Amino acid sequence: KASSGAAGTGPASDHTSGNGYYYYTEASSPREEGDLFLLLYDGPPICGNEYEGWYISGVEFWMSMFGSGMGSLSAELLGSDGEWY
Numbered sequence: 001k002a003s004s005g006a007a008g009t010g011p012a013s014d015h016t017s018g019n020g021y022y023y024y025t026e027a028s029s030p031r032e033e034g035d036l037f038l039l040l041y042d043g044p045p046i047c048g049n050e051y052e053g054w055y056i057s058g059v060e061f062w063m064s065m066f067g068s069g070m071g072s073l074s075a076e077l078l079g080s081d082g083e084w085y
Contacts, residue, residue: 015062033071 014020025037063073077085 011064
């Protein structure tokens with residue numbers, strides 16, 4: 001619920017209400033190209049039923065990439081089969 005702490009970077013608040021929470025990862029030094037930020041969800045499944053199985057139906061996020069020299073963002077999903085997609 002606070003700003004990023006690094007001058008000129010990060011959001012001042014969450015996207016939706018301005019009063020909520022958000023995840024932040026620092027991209028300034030000592031970060032290097034290729035570093036990873038893992039966001040893991042280990043909570044209960046939120047969709048499905050006992051016959052079709054339980055799952056998370058989707059992921060939606062907003063991103064903010066302020067600052068000079070920002071690179072790119074990619075997202076991958078670790079499937080229940082242990083493979084990355």
